[in-house]
Amino acid sequence: MSDHDLLEEVLDSARQVAPDALSVDDIDRMIGVALSGESRGEPEVEVETSPERGRTVMVLAIAATVLLSIGAGWMLRDRDLGSDDSAVASSSPDLATEARDEGAAQTAPDDSVALREELADPAQPAPTEAIEAVAANVTHTHARLPSGDQIVSTSDAELSLLSVSEHRRVAVLQGAVLFDVTPLQEAESFTVVSSDLEVHVRGTVFSVSHAGEVRVFEGRVEVTRGDQRWSVSAGESFRDERLVEQVDDGPLAREGQAAAARREARAEEVEVAQVAETVTETVTETATQTPSSARPSRPRPARRARTPRVESLAQIRARIRGGDLSGALSQVDLACRLGCAPGYRRVRADALRGLGRFEEAASAYDALSDPHARYQAARVRFGPLADLEGAVTSLSAVPLSSPYAERALGLKVRALTRLEREAEARAAARVYLGRFPDGGLREFMESIVE
Amino acid sequence: MELVPYKNTDVAPDRLDLLEAVREGDKKALATLLRELLPSVRRWLFRLLGPRPDLDDATQDALIALTKALPRFQGNSKVETFAHTVTVRVAYRYYKKRDREEPLTLVPPAPETIDPESVAINREALRRLHRCLERLPDKKRIAFVLCAVEGMSPAEAARIEGVTSVVMRARLSSARKEVTRRLSADPYVQALVERKARSRASRRGGQR
Numbered sequence: 001m002s003d004h005d006l007l008e009e010v011l012d013s014a015r016q017v018a019p020d021a022l023s024v025d026d027i028d029r030m031i032g033v034a035l036s037g038e039s040r041g042e043p044e045v046e047v048e049t050s051p052e053r054g055r056t057v058m059v060l061a062i063a064a065t066v067l068l069s070i071g072a073g074w075m076l077r078d079r080d081l082g083s084d085d086s087a088v089a090s091s092s093p094d095l096a097t098e099a100r101d102e103g104a105a106q107t108a109p110d111d112s113v114a115l116r117e118e119l120a121d122p123a124q125p126a127p128t129e130a131i132e133a134v135a136a137n138v139t140h141t142h143a144r145l146p147s148g149d150q151i152v153s154t155s156d157a158e159l160s161l162l163s164v165s166e167h168r169r170v171a172v173l174q175g176a177v178l179f180d181v182t183p184l185q186e187a188e189s190f191t192v193v194s195s196d197l198e199v200h201v202r203g204t205v206f207s208v209s210h211a212g213e214v215r216v217f218e219g220r221v222e223v224t225r226g227d228q229r230w231s232v233s234a235g236e237s238f239r240d241e242r243l244v245e246q247v248d249d250g251p252l253a254r255e256g257q258a259a260a261a262r263r264e265a266r267a268e269e270v271e272v273a274q275v276a277e278t279v280t281e282t283v284t285e286t287a288t289q290t291p292s293s294a295r296p297s298r299p300r301p302a303r304r305a306r307t308p309r310v311e312s313l314a315q316i317r318a319r320i321r322g323g324d325l326s327g328a329l330s331q332v333d334l335a336c337r338l339g340c341a342p343g344y345r346r347v348r349a350d351a352l353r354g355l356g357r358f359e360e361a362a363s364a365y366d367a368l369s370d371p372h373a374r375y376q377a378a379r380v381r382f383g384p385l386a387d388l389e390g391a392v393t394s395l396s397a398v399p400l401s402s403p404y405a406e407r408a409l410g411l412k413v414r415a416l417t418r419l420e421r422e423a424e425a426r427a428a429a430r431v432y433l434g435r436f437p438d439g440g441l442r443e444f445m446e447s448i449v450e
Numbered sequence: 451m452e453l454v455p456y457k458n459t460d461v462a463p464d465r466l467d468l469l470e471a472v473r474e475g476d477k478k479a480l481a482t483l484l485r486e487l488l489p490s491v492r493r494w495l496f497r498l499l500g501p502r503p504d505l506d507d508a509t510q511d512a513l514i515a516l517t518k519a520l521p522r523f524q525g526n527s528k529v530e531t532f533a534h535t536v537t538v539r540v541a542y543r544y545y546k547k548r549d550r551e552e553p554l555t556l557v558p559p560a561p562e563t564i565d566p567e568s569v570a571i572n573r574e575a576l577r578r579l580h581r582c583l584e585r586l587p588d589k590k591r592i593a594f595v596l597c598a599v600e601g602m603s604p605a606e607a608a609r610i611e612g613v614t615s616v617v618m619r620a621r622l623s624s625a626r627k628e629v630t631r632r633l634s635a636d637p638y639v640q641a642l643v644e645r646k647a648r649s650r651a652s653r654r655g656g657q658r
Contacts, residue, residue: 001644003630003634006643007598009575009643009646010575010579011598014599017572019493019495022488022492027485034516035477171637193637
């Protein structure tokens, strides 16, 4: 459907809606109020009813402008010549306003533009009122869907629930929204639509902004744009078609981290409950096997296991950057007691590679099964492991639509050449030249094809 | 004060006496005229302002404004055009209030002859449209409502706004582009329109 048709359809719908009809009593009351000349405290509406009246209004307007100019000039003269006290008194409210403005801007960086616009808008009643209104908007809005999914949105956010069935679909029209999605059943799905992105989840914590930024705090999401697809893991952000490491700021970062921590605590509770159940079962079994002469031991309620604090993904990554690879690996193992999110698995693979455990690293990358991980696996196999066949296998899983396709094809051609599988190398080189005619490896690929 | 005779070029003959009486300060005649205009005034305001909780207040303000303005009406245009001009001025004032609060509204049950799904779709489409219009400058918003929603020609809308036809066309063109851009970026609107098309197709199928 073209944009023109869309507009016409919306207009057609809008024209069919009529306001609620007034009752006869309401009509009588309104006309009575109007005739009684009661003013509702609003200025009188000016409508030019005759040219003479228009001219009169214009003359009055010119006269008022001249008087105002004279008055303003007189006031400025007074201000220049006035005492310091009067200058301070006149500027104090402005200073106070600026201070509050800065405060509002610090607490809500996203609202600063709206704040400036509201302050610049002459239609707004007074700057002080405008600031208070924006400051009140700083708080985020919390909501819960019938399915139990929790939503936290920035004050300027607009979202639409397109579907609330098993296949839930939410559109982020403006602002940023954090989703804490309950783990989904097999037949369920949860999709967030924002600008031209679609984010598919399977029970995780992540935020989506209308500007197209996706931040994952726990679990993993899949981002699609057209036929392109990216996998974003916990601790990563997707922005401008790139995966970047998440920084600890942003409108909903604190809420996202808190939600991820809550999930982790819930998972621990589940684990403890499972342990308690096992202990109880074991004790009960022992009690039934005990001879009647022996005193049966009373099963004690299981105490909450003391679990060491697990570091966040960002902290573990910081360990890797700092060279503490063993520490990072032990932290990942600790975090993966119940099951490992892809973000942790990726960090584990990185740590293994850094520690020189290449075979394990390659397997760990392959297990992640996203294009970037496959490419990393191939690099490890091609380089330190010298497993060219393995590298080609890993590279075959990198789709041509992925951002790593060019590099993957380059590596594949080199691996195939070394394996002396020339026909396959030529075919891969042709694919490269067809797909990336201006690529950096063009000359190399042309030499292979020739 | 000497009364200037009406030009009476656009005023319907049956209203001449009524207007004459209004000019002379006849409150009964004014009440009759207001009662005639009230449904139109309310509809215009609804289209200009969108679904807002203060529509009744705006209607009351428009009636008060008309009570003061009608005795000065010189008969240069149709009474409806004059009333529309006054209503637009009142709408401008309400745009400045920019009340963001949208309380939940009780939608009366639709008559059995009307498909309730269509009613819901139309109301949501109107709400979405006005959400786009709220982001336009007031003058462009008025131009869009008068021409695109009310179906007036730019020349007619220009008379109401007191500008030239060229200015009105420029405002309308700019507003149309902006509204189209915003609506096409709203996936909910697209879903609504698709739903509407499906609903229409199923009704046609049912009729056959």
